[in-house]
Amino acid sequence: MAITDKIYVKNHRQLSSQLETSFPKGAFSGATLDILFQGEGLSNLDEATQERVLDFAEDFLDCDCQSNPYCGHPEEKFISYLLDLRAQGMGPEAIVDVMSDDYLVYAYPGDILSFLDDGIRTLEAAEQLADVDGQTEQADRIRGRRKDLSG
Known part of the structure; x- marks a missing residue:
């Protein structure tokens, strides 16, 4: 199982409530990408959450492929992000803390x-x-x- 399959949306229940729809917890799940990063869903989120979701979209989903965001490039970019955090000397727990702060996603330190x-x-x-x-x-x-x- 790829590490990106173990990256989850932080405050999932709160976001589901704000969007008035359910979606998978997996940050790279197709339905999650559709609901959070396309269409009108973003406008239903509070401002702080919108900023982080937009940051995630800009940093990982910005791709010119026709099949974007299902082309595999978002996952590759996220893996590079994790490796960059490790190269900065961060351990698994610090990596989880930073990704949670930066993008409202989390993983278990053991998975990292x-x-x-x-x-x-x-x-x-x-x-x-x-x-x-x-x-x-x-x-x-x-x-x-x-x-x-x-x-």
């Missing part, structure tokens, strides 16, 4: 930790493959990324 650990394991494997294949520059580049991710 698992995502980061999986990333480190993948980079370790890629690094070893590059070493075996004699691609020293590539292995060094991957090693640097792995060290950034592991903190």
